[in-house]
Amino acid sequence: xxxxxxxxxxxxxxxxxxxxxxxxxxxxxxxxxxxxxxxxxxxxxxxxxxxxxxxxxxxxxxxxxxxxxxxxxxxxxxxxxxxxxxxxxxxxxxxxxxxxxxxxxxxxxxxxxxxxxxxxxxxxxxxxxxxxxxxxxxxxxxxxxxxxxxxxxx
Numbered sequence: 156x157x158x159x160x161x162x163x164x165x166x167x168x169x170x171x172x173x174x175x176x177x178x179x180x181x182x183x184x185x186x187x188x189x190x191x192x193x194x195x196x197x198x199x200x201x202x203x204x205x206x207x208x209x210x211x212x213x214x215x216x217x218x219x220x221x222x223x224x225x226x227x228x229x230x231x232x233x234x235x236x237x238x239x240x241x242x243x244x245x246x247x248x249x250x251x252x253x254x255x256x257x258x259x260x261x262x263x264x265x266x267x268x269x270x271x272x273x274x275x276x277x278x279x280x281x282x283x284x285x286x287x288x289x290x291x292x293x294x295x296x297x298x299x300x301x302x303x304x305x306x307x308x309x
Contacts, residue, residue, distance in 0.1 A: 185299075186300045187302075189223070191291060196216075216280055223266075223271040231265065241291070241294075243291070244280050245284060252277050
């Protein structure tokens, strides 16, 4: 009986040790890195040459973001449904506007491993907010590990 307990203890220690080694050697590198900048605008010219203006009492926030696929073996989409940036102003969150699709910087592409691209999302917020009143949050709707990297060019 005593031998069985000792063998169980040795086996448990071996299993825990193996799990610790696996945990310490598991990659902590992100799948993707991103950076962004944003500015307010009263209008922008679409790809088709039409002046786009926000609804009355609003302004645009043009968020330009750069994505680098560092480690994901599957390509990473720039789809704004997946990359859900939000502009935070006055305690409220603003999601990207359908105007995103009209902006010349918008592109829907897949980024293969080792590649990068720059994209745009457009937001409409009340014109009472200045750039200093704004902040940004991002949520990505897939299992990618993402990391903000302010050294990526935008």
